[in-house]
Amino acid sequence: MSSPTTIAVAMSGGVDSSTVAAMLRADGHNIIGLTMQLWNQRRLAGHEGMPESVQGRCCSIDDVYDARRVAEHIGIPYYVVNQEERFERDVVRPFVEEYLSGRTPIPCSLCNNHLKFDQLLIVAQQIGAEQVATGHYARVTYDDGRGRWLLHRPADLSKDQTYFLFGLTQEQLSRTIFPLGNMTKPEVRDLARQHGLALAAKPDSQEICFVPGGDYKRFLDAYLAEQGGALPDTAGDLVTTSGEVLGEHSGIHNFTVGQRKGLGVATGSPLYVIQINGAEKQVVVGGEENLYSSTLRTRRVNLIAVDDLSDPMRVVVKIRHRHEPALATIEQADADEILVTFDQPQRAITPGQAAVFYDGGVVVGGGWIV
Amino acid sequence: MQRVYLDNNATTPVLPEVLDAMRPYFGERFGNASSIHQHGQETRAAVEHARESVAALLSCRAAEVVFTSGGTESDNLAIAGLTTAGDHIITSSIEHHAVLHACKHLEETGCDVTYLPVDGCGLVDPEDVRRALRPNTKLISIMLANNETGVLQPVEQVGKIAAEADVFFHTDAVQAAGKIPIDVARIRCDALSISGHKIHAPQGVGALYVRKSTRIQPLFYGGRHERSRRAGTENVPGIVGLGKAAELAMRGSDRSEDQKMSALRDRLEQGILAQADESGVNGEGAPRIPNTSSIYFDSIDGEPMVISLDLKGLAVSTGAACSSGALEPSHVLLAMGLRPDRARASVRFSLGKQNNDKDVDFALALVPETVARLRKLSPVYKKEALSS
Numbered sequence: 001m002s003s004p005t006t007i008a009v010a011m012s013g014g015v016d017s018s019t020v021a022a023m024l025r026a027d028g029h030n031i032i033g034l035t036m037q038l039w040n041q042r043r044l045a046g047h048e049g050m051p052e053s054v055q056g057r058c059c060s061i062d063d064v065y066d067a068r069r070v071a072e073h074i075g076i077p078y079y080v081v082n083q084e085e086r087f088e089r090d091v092v093r094p095f096v097e098e099y100l101s102g103r104t105p106i107p108c109s110l111c112n113n114h115l116k117f118d119q120l121l122i123v124a125q126q127i128g129a130e131q132v133a134t135g136h137y138a139r140v141t142y143d144d145g146r147g148r149w150l151l152h153r154p155a156d157l158s159k160d161q162t163y164f165l166f167g168l169t170q171e172q173l174s175r176t177i178f179p180l181g182n183m184t185k186p187e188v189r190d191l192a193r194q195h196g197l198a199l200a201a202k203p204d205s206q207e208i209c210f211v212p213g214g215d216y217k218r219f220l221d222a223y224l225a226e227q228g229g230a231l232p233d234t235a236g237d238l239v240t241t242s243g244e245v246l247g248e249h250s251g252i253h254n255f256t257v258g259q260r261k262g263l264g265v266a267t268g269s270p271l272y273v274i275q276i277n278g279a280e281k282q283v284v285v286g287g288e289e290n291l292y293s294s295t296l297r298t299r300r301v302n303l304i305a306v307d308d309l310s311d312p313m314r315v316v317v318k319i320r321h322r323h324e325p326a327l328a329t330i331e332q333a334d335a336d337e338i339l340v341t342f343d344q345p346q347r348a349i350t351p352g353q354a355a356v357f358y359d360g361g362v363v364v365g366g367g368w369i370v
Numbered sequence: 371m372q373r374v375y376l377d378n379n380a381t382t383p384v385l386p387e388v389l390d391a392m393r394p395y396f397g398e399r400f401g402n403a404s405s406i407h408q409h410g411q412e413t414r415a416a417v418e419h420a421r422e423s424v425a426a427l428l429s430c431r432a433a434e435v436v437f438t439s440g441g442t443e444s445d446n447l448a449i450a451g452l453t454t455a456g457d458h459i460i461t462s463s464i465e466h467h468a469v470l471h472a473c474k475h476l477e478e479t480g481c482d483v484t485y486l487p488v489d490g491c492g493l494v495d496p497e498d499v500r501r502a503l504r505p506n507t508k509l510i511s512i513m514l515a516n517n518e519t520g521v522l523q524p525v526e527q528v529g530k531i532a533a534e535a536d537v538f539f540h541t542d543a544v545q546a547a548g549k550i551p552i553d554v555a556r557i558r559c560d561a562l563s564i565s566g567h568k569i570h571a572p573q574g575v576g577a578l579y580v581r582k583s584t585r586i587q588p589l590f591y592g593g594r595h596e597r598s599r600r601a602g603t604e605n606v607p608g609i610v611g612l613g614k615a616a617e618l619a620m621r622g623s624d625r626s627e628d629q630k631m632s633a634l635r636d637r638l639e640q641g642i643l644a645q646a647d648e649s650g651v652n653g654e655g656a657p658r659i660p661n662t663s664s665i666y667f668d669s670i671d672g673e674p675m676v677i678s679l680d681l682k683g684l685a686v687s688t689g690a691a692c693s694s695g696a697l698e699p700s701h702v703l704l705a706m707g708l709r710p711d712r713a714r715a716s717v718r719f720s721l722g723k724q725n726n727d728k729d730v731d732f733a734l735a736l737v738p739e740t741v742a743r744l745r746k747l748s749p750v751y752k753k754e755a756l757s758s
Contacts, residue, residue: 032681079677082697126674126744127681 006030007131007177008124010116011070011078013063015202016135018070019188020179022195024133025074032129033071033078035064036115038087039210044222066199073196081123083115090114092210096220099253100234102276103352106164106321107208113167121175131175136161139181140173149173151304151363156184163321166356166366167302220253236281238265241274241290249283252276258291258348276351292345298338298355298367305364309338315357315364317342319349330357330364338367373683374732376638378568378722379517379545379662380687384611385570385723391614392572395607403604404593413606420613427616428543428562429553430579436599437609440576441544441565442468443589447578447600448540448561449473449511451586455480457508460537462486462494462523463705465513468563469542470701473511482506491656492519492706496527503531509538514557515546518702518718519653520662522546529558538584544568544576548619549659550628560584566608570723571615575608618723627723632660635721638730639663645738648751652703652716661721664703666712669751670744673697675717678740684733688717 009021011033025031064080071078091110098105116134124132137159139152149170153160168176180188185204192200207214224231234251246265249255254262259273263285272291275284296319303309309332316325317340326342333339340355349369356366375383384392395416401409403417418432425432438444445468453459453476461473463485473483484502488494494512510532515522525541532539540561543552548569554562561584566575580586580599592601621627642665643649652664667675672688676697679686688697703713719733745751 032677077681079680081673081677122747123674123677126671126747127677 004029005131006032006129007133008032008034008120008127008129009076010120010132010134011035011067012135012205013066013070013199014135014205015192015197015199016137016180016188018067018135018197018199019192019195020133020135021070021076022074022197023179023191025076026195031074031076032124032127033067033076034120034123035067035078035080036083036087036120037064037080038083038111038115039092040084041210041212044219044226066202070197070199073198079127081120083119086119087111087115087210092223096223098352099216099220100232102234102252102255102278102281104256104350105352106354107210108164109167109354112164117165117168117172117176121172124175131177133177133179135180136165136178137180137185138162138165138178140176140178142174146305148305148307152181153358153361153363154178154181154183159185162358162363163318163354163356163366166304166354166363168304169302170304173304217254234281236283238263238283238285241284241286246285252278252281252283255283257350272348291347293349294342294345296340296346296349296355297333297370298340299336299370301336301338301365301367303365305359305362308332313357313359313364315359318356318358319346319369320353325358328357337370371683372732373685374725374729375685376719376721376725376729376733377685377687378725379520379718379720381567381573382570382722383724384572385615385618387618388571388611388614392607392611395610399606403606404595413604416610416613417604417606420609420616423613423616423620424564424577427547427552427620428564428579429555431582433597434554434579434582436578436580436596437604437612438576438578438600439574439605441466441542441563441568442576444544444563444565444576444578445469445511445540445542446472447586447589448563448580449509450476450589451599452538452540452561452584453481453508454587456506458482458484458504458506459509459511460484460486460499460502460507461511462488462513464488464492464494464516464518464702465511466517466542466544469511469513486512488705490707492516492521492653492702493656494523494528496524496531499528500531500535503535503537507535507537509540511540511542513545514541514543514552514562515549515659515662516653516702517545518662518700519656519664519706520545520658520720521653522550522657522659525557525559529556532560533558545662546659548615549631549661554579554581561586566612566615569612569615569619571611572608575605575612577612628660631721631723634725634727634730635661635663635719637727638719638721638733639665641730641734642737645734646741649741652706652708663719664716665719666708666716667741667745668712668715669748670715670741672714672717675715675740675744678744679736682736682740684736686717686719686733688714 007029011017091107095105095107121132137154141150143150153162189200211219238246238249255273271285274286274290312329312331317328318325328340328342330338330340351369353369354366355369357364399412401413403414421432421435424435449472477483486498512523512528514525529539538560541559542563544565547564560581562579564577567573595601648668676688699713
């Protein structure tokens with residue numbers, strides 16, 4: 001080990017980031033634990049339809065308590081930094097607006113792009129830390145040949161979080177370390193036990209952190225009510241792919257592409273949401289065969305492994321977190337638009353989600369599906 | 371690592387004399403002050419002796435002192451205890467949350483509350499108080515000294531207005547007690563809150579002055595402790611500590627200690643301002659308690675500033691901490707009309723009796739350097755000037 005580095009560890013109070021802090025501390029680095037206060041769970045508690053008591057995981061007092069206990073146990077300074085305003089501006093509002101426009105957002109990617117690897121890196125630099133470490137399952141290397149920082153899928157593919165990290169810039173990657181990239185989750189839990197961390201068996205968090213119980217519809221209602229507005233009326237027609245009106249739907253934010261349940265119409269064959277037309281408030285439904293498409297377009301693209309796409313490139317593409325990557329060709333279609341053409345049609349390509357491009361285990365880049 | 375503590379408005383260390391005075395009451399002198407036997411009589415005497423010391427600090431009678439668990443309870447007891455549903459309360463927008471949130475709660479239970487603004491120096495205008503009076507106004511609660519800026523409010527003028535209008539007047543003197551002389555008769559208040567741990571007594575003890583023959587509803591019910599104004603067996607060690615701390619504070623009542631503190635604070639303040647441009651004192655121009663200095667450093671954020679200083683051994687604060695420990699923009703500075711970025715760029719330095727010249731030297735060596743480092747990283751420092 002060369003001279004100790006000062007590293008800020010983003011601590012959520014979970015097993016992964018706690019283990020990262022303990023590992024790096026044991027390696028002899030100067031570690032500063034940081035937790036971002038992103039959302040006040042009590043804010044919407046008790047609003048119409050929201051639970052009275054606070055059950056969400058995000059920034060709960062319990063998680064901060066856990067992170068603080070770990071910091072105390074391993075003997076590092078620890079601070080909570082308030083990023084509530086930015087989180088609301090850059091994550092919560094876009095999340096709400098996307099749903100109201102008929103898209104299905106991924107707040108975790110927005111949070112990574114705007115908070116964890118932006119604001120947190122800034123705070124880290126301000127308090128004298130050269131690098132930031134997180135508990136994400138991913139790997140970063142520097143490629144001399146290309147002169148670029150590369151983002152790789154982790155050793156434990158079942159925990160792969162690179163899908164949410166496609167927005168990282170070269171500057172961000174150069175200052176970020178993912179110490180869990182070569183470990184499996186059971187190994188991480190073992191290590192947590194070896195370091196005497198009381199939370200070694202704490203369950204993983206799954207849901208969107210600021211939406212208690214995962215019920216985003218109730219969250220939208222409560223958030224808009226708190227903002228002094230009501231949920232705008234996004235009700236409209238339920239139409240078939242050929243334009244036939246089948247009835248009315250309750251609001252486009254209640255639907256996502258590929259959804260089958262809750263359409264409110266009974267027909268002989270199963271119907272799926274094929275498309276959501278935000279401008280006309282139309283929900284287009286059809287048979288399963290209509291769900292498949294061979295192309296998609298992405299905007300707000302970030303490329304990691306290459307400078308630009310001067311020539312079409314063969315890659316595999318993930319169109320949602322749990323999607324089996326599919327072979328495709330990507331090419332620059334417009335200044336900020338990449339066209340993805342799959343070898344085989346893909347089911348339920350969903351606007352608002354990200355398409356992330358891989359070259360083997362390396363993240364080439366990604367963009368938002370339009 | 372050398373550590374210097376300049377956050378005495380948050381809490382103060384218990385002074386050795388205070389700890390010595392308290393020590394017997396954790397062990398050999400353990401009696402319940404309500405018991406008739408010798409054990410009880412011994413602690414009763416200690417409690418009453420402490421009451422006299424606190425009364426001397428506030429220039430009131432011993433019987434007018436109610437011991438509580440701290441400043442928050444004292445504020446709540448005064449505000450809830452002197453009002454009922456349907457009453458109107460006048461307070462200010464720069465009060466401590468113990469007052470503001472108590473008032474918010476009473477709004478939910480049927481009281482009307484007026485939150486008065488302050489001027490750019492952080493001062494309440496007594497004429498605003500007069501204008502806010504209504505036929506059903508029952509209570510005025512205006513703090514003596516603000517916890518963030520140290521600005522002293524015109525409580526004597528407010529007290530006069532309250533007396534003329536026959537309205538109760540409560541003042542939160544948590545940050546003023548022990549730092550400036552307090553005389554409840556001059557303030558003409560009916561209730562006044564103090565806290566032990568802000569004057570070098572332990573956390574968990576405080577007192578409320580309640581003017582003789584003022585009827586106050588208790589917050590909780592039980593035995594007839596504290597003349598039925600505060601049920602619950604007395605926190606004897608804490609009360610003894612508060613009494614001792616009050617005595618020690620009185621020692622400086624010839625103003626020599628205040629002046630020493632004031633000189634130390636001024637050296638710190640002037641030293642920082644001389645070395646860091648685009649900075650200034652919040653509340654400058656208004657009378658202030660001698661230990662507090664709230665300074666803004668434009669183009670930086672107070673949060674990384676406080677963390678950076680702590681990592682180097684200097685404890686200061688900014689804003690108010692929420693339950694997770696994250697910092698929130700100060701409602702006091704915002705109420706004074708500071709731009710939100712300037713409110714976020716503010717840091718509070720507050721001295722205690724234990725601080726000395728060396729502590730100020732330490733801060734003067736560290737603060738300007740940290741400000742300069744953060745400004746080098748700031749996307750806005752001196753950038754506007756260049757681009758315009």
